[in-house]
Amino acid sequence: MKTWQQGLLSAAALSLVLVGCSDKGSRDDLDYSQLTIPADELVRNEDLAYQLAESLVTKVGPRMPGTDGDHRSVEWAVKKFERLGYDRVWTEEFPMTHWERKSASFHVLPPFNQSLHMKSLGHSISAPEGGIRARVVEFASIEALEAADPAQVEGRIVFINRAMERHPRGATYGPAVRGRSLGAVEAAKKGAVAVVIRSIGTSINQVAHTGMMRYEDGVTKIPAAALSIPDANQLSRMLARQPELIVDFDLQNISHGEVMSRNVIAEMRGTEAPEEIVLIGAHLDSWDTSHGAQDDAAGVGIVMATGALLRDRGQTRRTVRVVLFGAEEIGLVGARAYTDRHMDDMHNHVFASESDFGSGRVFSFDTNWGENALSFADEIQQRLSALGISRGHNNSGGGPDITFMQQAGVPVARLQQDGTYYFDVHHTPNDVFETINKDDLRQNVRAWLILTEMLANSDVDLRQ
């Protein structure tokens, strides 16, 4: 088992270790062991979140759970929290499964003779040695697959070609994800040899969308991947001309078994009720194929900046705790570990919320609070409305990583961001720093400052 300590080497030592492992000839005039990255100059203003996101994306880049990038992101976060003057900074370790993407190919044989853009879904097994040669059967949705005669599916590659519409709240994502999560199981039950889905997303760029899939005990495991949206259309157009076309499909991935990752936690201690915790969070990890700027460097920047800028305005009554969750992408692993570890202290978590929907402007303040607390929500809303934010519903989640805390009774809210274009880049290589709009991010920070400050200075019990 690879231990976390291997990831805690200093940047310089890490550099030595990795360079030492390289099998490339080095040039004599290159003294790479002396390289260090100078400190970022952080300016404490409303663009602090933007600076933090830029720093994370640039210095660390992709940070797939279990990789060197994951470990360096933890190191980065600890240093940044310390430099921002948080009262206390620590990490909490948890175990997780480290899966690594190797290669994917989807080649339509002659007469088309074309390779399409495909990526493995997260945690898919590899194809059998030598790959798979098979015909394809297309379904408009996983529901259509579920309704299909197994004779149509037997021995084929199932192709689930379900399009996703844009939605400001991303409400169309969940239903689309059903095919990604369950496609391999439903296809295998009917004898399919593999499953490919149309990428979940809303852009026509030639990139495949990744994300987690799962298997079920007792059902044969088959490889699962996603085609880019244009190439899903391309395949569909080919099938319209030639339903019996044949494909060479291959997928290679490695499961490294259990390794350790970490949540990074920092606090600004409260004055009168330091044991009461107003928790604001984001997730530090990203998919391997992406810089994870929208998902979720933007959120990391927002909540780290919020805690720091809040302290500049004076110490709050309650403690403000910022949690950067690890291993969100592969199944909320860090979030579960955090909740489990702090279960005895959940009653002191007076509030929890996460920023994990990119850098889009906040347009709705959604809560999930007790009746008696709703007048306090209205007070907060009065200040938020200057930022163009409307009062939303009182049936909210708090964000993916807040799920388990909410289940444990912690009151949550969401500063709902506009996600109309979020799924153009989400979980793809196009999730880059340039997609972050500085002005939109500033509006987010202002909203989080209002919400967090009012909660941290109040004694209202949101449960009631």
Place this chain on the structure above:
Amino acid sequence: MKTWQQGLLSAAALSLVLVGCSDKGSRDDLDYSQLTIPADELVRNEDLAYQLAESLVTKVGPRMPGTDGDHRSVEWAVKKFERLGYDRVWTEEFPMTHWERKSASFHVLPPFNQSLHMKSLGHSISAPEGGIRARVVEFASIEALEAADPAQVEGRIVFINRAMERHPRGATYGPAVRGRSLGAVEAAKKGAVAVVIRSIGTSINQVAHTGMMRYEDGVTKIPAAALSIPDANQLSRMLARQPELIVDFDLQNISHGEVMSRNVIAEMRGTEAPEEIVLIGAHLDSWDTSHGAQDDAAGVGIVMATGALLRDRGQTRRTVRVVLFGAEEIGLVGARAYTDRHMDDMHNHVFASESDFGSGRVFSFDTNWGENALSFADEIQQRLSALGISRGHNNSGGGPDITFMQQAGVPVARLQQDGTYYFDVHHTPNDVFETINKDDLRQNVRAWLILTEMLANSDVDLRQ
């Protein structure tokens, strides 16, 4: 030398040949030798160009000169011209250099430890065995490189990080291409070991832009590649923190030497002056990394449809010749071959123009005609203005593949399209069918019908 005839095998035979070469185990129940693509149903209406573009992109896909896709595109074009009822359809062979992209990698060593998105520029050599490990030196433009002290450059990878602005006529492309064409020569003159340029283009998607580069006799050949635009920014941000960062760079390509490709030519014969040729063209080939929808399946559809729809309105006085040039992308090779071969008949080419700027709407009618012909241009303009097209200048080229004919004295014009967003996808994997706007393509066909019909039914000498 690979001959053209290898590409002229029927689709079924080709299928057998290629399947026979496969080293994958085939499944017994798959009788792949019987696969054929059914004929597309073409409807002769103003969406004929759209249907043709869809057919080319879907059936053939990428069609890099010298590849199976190139040969299949020629086969496709011959069949489509015949089905559209052209009077005469033929191909003309020419030799060209077949270059094949294999792999590219650009990895920034720790402490960054990140791989960036890079693609080889067209016809670049490979890196030396084992790749190159070197420091990077960034320049804002090739002009800045030219002005630099060689001591800054010696032993380094030169990084030309020049951004390109949008422009409706694409006028910003040429100046940007200077760095791509000449970067390797200028960098090598100062002792650089490789050159990488910021992708030429206008989108922030994570794709690298390819295109031709060249070497110069007497100057050391070094490998040349392009980083995606977000990763050019990423590298620049890294260099701002750590100017001495070190990179492992590798590039592998193969030059297959001389092979044959073809221009495809079709005519609708004229009645009174059949020897006089109104030539309208597009190019059939594309880059290997792309479906070549904008570049140039759109143009192929436009000119093929124009000739066919024109005949539906009656035979014209002069002959309308549609030329689909081959090997445009690798240096206008088919265009040069066409002009050389028909040099003795250039006086009968009364007009030539090409559609090679995607599917954007035509907004300007530009000419390069003699003084006496300008009143005829005004007559044409009167009809074009209903389509929102303005009269442009009289100093026009006719399109890339028309260059040599224009040099040989053939009068040209251009239906200038809006290319504001063309370089978002040009020469990248994002150049997909979905980027073609059906309504815009329809407007193009209408404009080409007006222009071609008026020219083919007139006896005006555009040279005078």
